[in-house]
Amino acid sequence: MLAALMRSLMFRLLSQPLRLPAFLGPAARPDDPQIFRFNGERAGIISDVVRRVAQHYAGQPERLLYLLNEAGNAEIRRLASQGDLEASDALGDWRRLIKRLGKMGEEERRGALRDIVGRMAGDIAGNFDVRVYGLATKIIPGLLTAIMSPGDMPRQLLSGFRSLDERILAEGPIEKLRRLAKIGTLVLVPTHSSNLDSVALGYVLMREQLPPVVYGAGKNLFSNPLLSFFMHNLGAYQIDRRITAQLYKEVLKTYSCMMIERGYHSLFFPGGTRSRSGLVERRLKLGLAGTGVEAFARNQARGISRPVYFVPATLNYALVLEAETLIEDHLKGAGQSRYIIDDDESSRAEAWFKFFAKLRQLKSAMVLRFGEPLDPFCNPVDDEGRSLAPSGRTVDPASYVKFHGVATVDPARDAGYTRELGDAIAREYQRCTVILWTQLVAHVLYRQLVAQTPELDLFGRQRVRGATMPRAQLVAEVGEARDRLLGFAAAGRVHVGPVLQSQPPDHIVDEALTAWSGYHTRPAASAKGNDIVIEDPNLLLFYQNRLVPFAEDLATADTLTAARTIAALGGRA
Amino acid sequence: MSGAAGKVGVVGGGAFGWGLAHAARRAGREVLLWSRRPQREAVAGITLVGLRELAAADLIFFAVPSPVLPELARELGEHLDGAHYLVHVSRGIVGDELMTLSQVLRSATPCRRVGALAGPLVAGALERGEPGGGVIASRFPEVHTAVREAIGGKQLRIYSSDDVIGAEFASTAVGLMAMAVAYAQGIGLGPATLAVMASRGMAECTRIGVQLGGRAETFAGLAGNGDLLAAVAGDGRPELAVGRELAAGTLLADIRRQGGAYVEGIESARRIAAYARRTGARAPLVSLCADVFDRKIGSAEVVEALMSRQVGGE
Numbered sequence: 001m002l003a004a005l006m007r008s009l010m011f012r013l014l015s016q017p018l019r020l021p022a023f024l025g026p027a028a029r030p031d032d033p034q035i036f037r038f039n040g041e042r043a044g045i046i047s048d049v050v051r052r053v054a055q056h057y058a059g060q061p062e063r064l065l066y067l068l069n070e071a072g073n074a075e076i077r078r079l080a081s082q083g084d085l086e087a088s089d090a091l092g093d094w095r096r097l098i099k100r101l102g103k104m105g106e107e108e109r110r111g112a113l114r115d116i117v118g119r120m121a122g123d124i125a126g127n128f129d130v131r132v133y134g135l136a137t138k139i140i141p142g143l144l145t146a147i148m149s150p151g152d153m154p155r156q157l158l159s160g161f162r163s164l165d166e167r168i169l170a171e172g173p174i175e176k177l178r179r180l181a182k183i184g185t186l187v188l189v190p191t192h193s194s195n196l197d198s199v200a201l202g203y204v205l206m207r208e209q210l211p212p213v214v215y216g217a218g219k220n221l222f223s224n225p226l227l228s229f230f231m232h233n234l235g236a237y238q239i240d241r242r243i244t245a246q247l248y249k250e251v252l253k254t255y256s257c258m259m260i261e262r263g264y265h266s267l268f269f270p271g272g273t274r275s276r277s278g279l280v281e282r283r284l285k286l287g288l289a290g291t292g293v294e295a296f297a298r299n300q301a302r303g304i305s306r307p308v309y310f311v312p313a314t315l316n317y318a319l320v321l322e323a324e325t326l327i328e329d330h331l332k333g334a335g336q337s338r339y340i341i342d343d344d345e346s347s348r349a350e351a352w353f354k355f356f357a358k359l360r361q362l363k364s365a366m367v368l369r370f371g372e373p374l375d376p377f378c379n380p381v382d383d384e385g386r387s388l389a390p391s392g393r394t395v396d397p398a399s400y401v402k403f404h405g406v407a408t409v410d411p412a413r414d415a416g417y418t419r420e421l422g423d424a425i426a427r428e429y430q431r432c433t434v435i436l437w438t439q440l441v442a443h444v445l446y447r448q449l450v451a452q453t454p455e456l457d458l459f460g461r462q463r464v465r466g467a468t469m470p471r472a473q474l475v476a477e478v479g480e481a482r483d484r485l486l487g488f489a490a491a492g493r494v495h496v497g498p499v500l501q502s503q504p505p506d507h508i509v510d511e512a513l514t515a516w517s518g519y520h521t522r523p524a525a526s527a528k529g530n531d532i533v534i535e536d537p538n539l540l541l542f543y544q545n546r547l548v549p550f551a552e553d554l555a556t557a558d559t560l561t562a563a564r565t566i567a568a569l570g571g572r573a
Numbered sequence: 574m575s576g577a578a579g580k581v582g583v584v585g586g587g588a589f590g591w592g593l594a595h596a597a598r599r600a601g602r603e604v605l606l607w608s609r610r611p612q613r614e615a616v617a618g619i620t621l622v623g624l625r626e627l628a629a630a631d632l633i634f635f636a637v638p639s640p641v642l643p644e645l646a647r648e649l650g651e652h653l654d655g656a657h658y659l660v661h662v663s664r665g666i667v668g669d670e671l672m673t674l675s676q677v678l679r680s681a682t683p684c685r686r687v688g689a690l691a692g693p694l695v696a697g698a699l700e701r702g703e704p705g706g707g708v709i710a711s712r713f714p715e716v717h718t719a720v721r722e723a724i725g726g727k728q729l730r731i732y733s734s735d736d737v738i739g740a741e742f743a744s745t746a747v748g749l750m751a752m753a754v755a756y757a758q759g760i761g762l763g764p765a766t767l768a769v770m771a772s773r774g775m776a777e778c779t780r781i782g783v784q785l786g787g788r789a790e791t792f793a794g795l796a797g798n799g800d801l802l803a804a805v806a807g808d809g810r811p812e813l814a815v816g817r818e819l820a821a822g823t824l825l826a827d828i829r830r831q832g833g834a835y836v837e838g839i840e841s842a843r844r845i846a847a848y849a850r851r852t853g854a855r856a857p858l859v860s861l862c863a864d865v866f867d868r869k870i871g872s873a874e875v876v877e878a879l880m881s882r883q884v885g886g887e
Contacts (some may be wrong), residue, residue: 410715
């Protein structure tokens with residue numbers, strides 16, 4: 001009874017934002033990132049969101065009526081199907097609004113809009129507690145080390161958690177990013193593989209002395225109390241993907257735009273959801289990340305010349321926490337319809353422990369690679385943050401938002417820039433992908449499976465169990481493919497993880513088999529005598545999909561036909 | 574932007590460049606035209622200028638063959654910034670990955686607001702101001718407006734589209750299909766054979782265009798089938814002359830000398846055929862065109878090759 005009470009109390013404490021009076025914490029210094037001042041600015045930001053959305057509909061009574069009507073009906077549908085206690089209060093409010101909407105005068109409707117936007121923005125707006133941030137910088141490395149390797153804690157404490165640094169690597173122009181963070185606003189746009197991404201990114205930013213970022217997290221993620229505690233207090237704002245009302249999307253965009261305008265470094269996953277297939281995202285719509293373009297234009301129009309830098313990054317895992325669920329969802333063709341998966345591995349505590357326990361056996365289990373930063377118009381920038389034309393000369397980013405010499409705000413124009421940026425970020429993803437050993441071994445094994453089953457289509461092939469490949473052949477083909485990959489890396493087409501760079505092919509194969517055994521329900525493949533047996537073609541497909549753009553170039557004459565089948569899964573690099 | 578607002582720039586002093594310059598002049602715009610070898614004298618309202626002086630224009634048309642476009646774009650790009658709008662009128666693609674020319678403009682210059690002017694626009698008709706129409710494809714609505722204001726009017730209807738890749742690839746496909754149709758006419762094939770060839774050829778190009786990111790409806794519109802209709806009706810475009818010369822057995826080198834750069838269709842056919850082979854896309858007719866243009870297949874074997882393919886659903 002007492003234990004249950006304690007658990008409930010703990011849950012409530014962890015799942016609420018800490019809003020302690022500011023004077024209890026340290027005051028922000030001038031060179032601290034903007035996020036350190038967030039709690040002081042929070043109310044002002046919400047009222048600015050309300051003002052801007054209301055302004056958007058000023059003098060347009062027809063559009064306002066449509067907007068409120070659409071929002072009301074969408075929310076009534078959603079809340080009625082949700083059917084819980086929390087929903088019933090809100091449901092009553094929306095029903096009353098819809099009933100009265102036709103009789104309301106214009107001023108009353110504007111008042112209703114302000115109320116609704118205020119509520120929505122209040123629900124979205126996050127929280128940042130400097131004390132929690134300070135605590136996190138001290139305890140997270142220890143926490144992660146303790147989970148991954150409890151017996152190793154004392155030694156790790158003395159060595160400053162070096163073993164964690166060996167497992168989670170960060171690469172790319174990090175020094176340059178530190179400088180840019182002081183000159184302008186960073187908009188991080190990484191690939192999305194796992195619910196672990198934001199945690200891993202947050203940790204790397206902290207370790208590399210890069211500033212913390214604000215980011216939108218699905219409301220479903222806040223149901224995990226530990227994640228919820230850190231997300232609530234380290235700048236995450238809530239996105240409720242169940243709400244389909246147009247007005248909600250507008251409030252979300254306005255909030256996100258306003259944060260970038262005010263200089264808050266931000267993080268978005270432009271792919272939208274976690275990559276179900278394991279493929280690096282190739283077509284990006286950018287979504288909320290596009291508000292970085294608008295924020296730049298709005299600032300320019302107000303005479304504020306603070307630059308915005310988009311920073312592509314790839315998160316590359318040797319093992320993905322939710323691999324089984326994601327690939328299954330992909331093969332069902334349900335990737336988009338099951339936009340929110342709330343029953344995958346990341347929702348189960350034991351899966352997290354098992355996953356971290358596995359990580360401790362692996363070197364460089366995760367590599368986060370930052371790409372070259374871009375201005376909002378796809379131009380690379382130099383170390384001083386100046387935009388560069390293809391010839392290398394500097395170009396004024398303000399020229400892209402000027403009309404006859406005057407900076408303007410133009411949503412249609414900015415939609416065009418956003419599409420351009422989506423293409424540019426996707427290209428940078430290809431270049432800054434880091435190929436890891438599990439992915440290469442999976443690719444060679446899957447290529448063999450394809451070669452053995454020429455008559456089958458993708459779905460038929462995924463049902464094949466027990467196909468084998470002689471170990472000696474696997475080792476030879478992994479060696480050949482690895483050498484080619486190193487050539488591509490030297491040419492700047494891709495990056496290669498440390499295990500692939502330094503280990504002989506038979507060790508690479510052993511490392512992959514070790515990584516797969518014991519974490520997933522069934523290993524992707526395992527050794528039996530002199531053969532390697534393919535046990536789970538779905539997992540193999542998932543891990544090898546990172547190599548799809550390189551499939552043809554990695555193949556020899558003997559394996560080219562199978563490689564072409566694989567390449568058809570997703571195009572070339 | 575540094576220059577005066579409202580000026581229109583044209584890169585290229587060939588028939589199409591002058592056609593665009595006259596169309597803009599008729600719309601009341603001051604035109605700056607650059608040509609490596611100006612073949613005509615400047616006229617009132619159309620000034621011949623150095624390449625860098627084109628930076629004084631808001632909107633710059635590239636009316637040059639695709640092989641020379643990248644170098645000129647790089648050179649001019651040195652003097653441009655994000656405020657300039659660039660639009661090309663070429664029918665061509667570059668490299669193994671079938672890069673379109675708007676992509677070349679983006680990668681060679683700092684300009685992002687780029688577009689492609691496609692459809693049944695012919696140099697002579699543009700210059701004379703005959704009724705007609707075209708499509709301006711760009712992701713930026715302000716480019717649509719700028720082009721419409723610069724050359725559009727009562728006699729020239731300029732439709733807009735945001736499917737840039739679709740319009741550019743459709744335009745390229747029409748270039749090669751126009752040559753193929755003229756070739757087929759030249760070797761004596763009848764209207765029904767031409768229809769099969771043209772419509773199936775466009776269907777193949779549509780499939781590849783969609784694979785590259787374009788939309789199928791663009792191929793069915795003015796930039797695709799509409800443009801091909803004008804070619805088949807005999808609008809006098811240079812690709813038709815090249816097709817007829819090929820049918821007559823003229824050597825490629827001689828055609829190149831006569832037809833200047835309008836042998837782009839031959840290069841496009843080769844590139845599309847190679848791309849289709851590599852990616853497993855079905856494009857037997859385009860591959861046949863490439864082989865015919867390269868003289869790997871003679872006119873006597875064309876009909877058999879064309880008609881012996883397996884028939885399936887359309």
